[in-house]
Amino acid sequence: MxxxxxxxxxxxxxxxxxxxxxxxxxxxxxxxxxxxxxxxxxxxxxxxxxxxxxxxxxxxxxxxxxxxxxxxxxxxxxxxNREKFLLMGMEIDTMRITSCLTTLGNKQLGSYTTGFDQSITTKNIFKYITKAFLECREKLQLEPENVICISFSIPGAVDVERNTWLYCERVPDINEIDFSHLSGKGVLPKYLYIQHNIHAQVYSVIPTAEIKENDYVFIHVGQGMAMSANMGGILYGHRGFAGEIGHIPYANIKKDVICLCGKKNCLEAVLNAKKILKYISDNFDCDVRSLKEIKDEEIIRKVALDYLLDPLIYVSTIVSNIFDPKRMIIEGSVLEPFYKYLITAFEKRLRQTTWLNGPAEVVWYQSTDMDGSYGAILHSSERIMEDFINEIDMDH
Ligand SMILES: [Zn+2]
Missing domain, CATH: 1.10.10 (Arc Repressor Mutant, subunit A)
Structure with a gap:
């Protein structure tokens, strides 16, 4: 031939x-x-x-x-097969890794979280990933060789093309970690895929939200703030950073703040748990350590309408006018305690601030609905299949 x-x-x-x-x-x-x-x-x-x-x-x-x-x-x-040719997703956070295992058909078999005493660093990352891999394997009673790949969900700046974790505000030690070097190292499988956690997280809710079309923007407001825009395909930008809405300066700010990134007045320096708690202690006779502890309805209402609404509208208007998405999906631990008052006011005001009334639909989620480790597998699905097909001997 x-x-x-x-x-x-x-x-x-x-x-x-x-x-x-x-x-x-x-x-x-x-x-x-x-x-x-x-x-x-x-x-x-x-x-x-x-x-x-x-x-x-x-x-x-x-x-x-x-x-x-x-x-x-x-x-x-x-x-x-529920015992062989399995896929693992890992959501990497500063002090823990959550692992999830699925069949080749993306059916979930179980998940496991491994916690660490110290923050992840360039030096210990291989040790931590291996520990998480082995613990999940032991918990679910599997042989390591039966896992064919790991797909990672990673915070900060990620270069998907080069398989490299570039930078993370919350883990200053992270500097250009090339995941290709971990491929097949020790017990780890040969195929490793990485992506930004925002893209992985949104993929984990898409099946339940029955969102079939690739036409949405997903806005996350948690420890950091980011966006995943899908306009017939996820937008990555030239360096893979597209969606860093948290570092847009908030024009209506009253008093300057310095962001973790070093720049001034970034939105995520305003929309974060610490700043909301400071706003509460400055303005109300209330001493709480976490947002979930706030029970006073009047404080909840005032935080929603006087503190959160404007910066959220500010960024959502920019996003809506640039991308003109069919759906805007909003989620985040920082916003959740205030949904009761925030949702109605937000949707009403967004119609007034955006060009031609903004997105057709705004969908709100709880952060617990998101599973970055599972979403990481779904997100890499096509690449996993391509590599898997190349691996099996078709000309048997
Ligand atoms: Zn910033």
């Missing part, structure tokens, strides 16, 4: 595998269903399904004709 023929033959095989695996990932699990979903002939489907079965990528499960497992005439159904 000439090299050209070999290349096109290989490419065709690759596409057939991808179509069948994607059908299985979409939840189609019968022979007929896979055939219909993939648009392939049975002659093309059958050897690939048999190969995936022989490699234990998928397993069969018999279901009788009444649709129940057990006795009776059985139809064969296929499922991804």
């Amino acid at each position: 000439s090299l050209r023929n070999f290349t096109s033959h290989h490419e065709m095989r690759r596409k057939t595998y991808l179509k069948i695996i994607n059908a299985l990932r979409a939840g189609v699990n019968s022979k007929r269903g896979i055939q219909d979903h993939s648009g392939l002939s049975w002659g093309s489907c059958s050897p690939v399904i048999n190969h995936l079965l022989s490699q234990k990528v998928i397993v069969t499960q018999g279901i009788n004709n009444e649709g129940k497992p057990g006795r009776g005439r059985k139809t064969r159904f296929f499922n991804f």
Whole structure:
């Protein structure tokens, strides 16, 4: 066979595998269903399904004709193996790593959080990731070789193309950590993917929100503040930093503040828990250490309307007028205690401040609805599949 023929033959095989695996990932699990979903002939489907079965990528499960497992005439159904070819997502935070394990079909099998005594640094990151990997594996009773990849959700500045964690305000020691160097190191798997936590987090709520279209902006206001804009595809910008809305200077500020980034009057230096608590102690006879402790309705209302509303409207108007999204998704631990008063006032005012009434819909979430470790897997899904298909010996 000439090299050209070999290349096109290989490419065709690759596409057939991808179509069948994607059908299985979409939840189609019968022979007929896979055939219909993939648009392939049975002659093309059958050897690939048999190969995936022989490699234990998928397993069969018999279901009788009444649709129940057990006795009776059985139809064969296929499922991804729950013990092999597993995917791990890891959400890295300063003092902890949350790991989540799924099948190749993105079905969640469990999750585990590993805490550390000291903050993550360039020096200890490999040790910490390995510890989290082994603890999650032990908790879920798995062999390390059965995990084929780890997808990381990372705070700060991330260069997805170069697989590099560039910088993080909250972890000053982080400086250009190249994750390619960790690939296959020790017990870690060969395939590692990284992305900014904001993109991973929004991916974890998209399936539950039933947001199918790639037309939204997601605004997060937590320890930091960031945005993920998806306009027919996620916008990364030239260096992968697109969405750093937290570092836009807030024009209506009354008294200068210095942000963790070193610049003046950034929005996230205003919209953060510490500053809100200071606003409360300066203006009310109330001494609380966390936002969740505030019980006084009048204080909750005043913080929502007098403190949070304006900077949030300020940034949302900029975002809405630049991107013209169909949906604006807002979420964050800092805003949640004030949702009761904030949501109505925000939506009313956004209509007044934005060009042609702004987004069609504003959707609000609780930060507990987000799972960056799971979202990291969903976010890397296509890259994982490409690498996985290249890894299996298709010309068996
Ligand atoms: Zn800043």
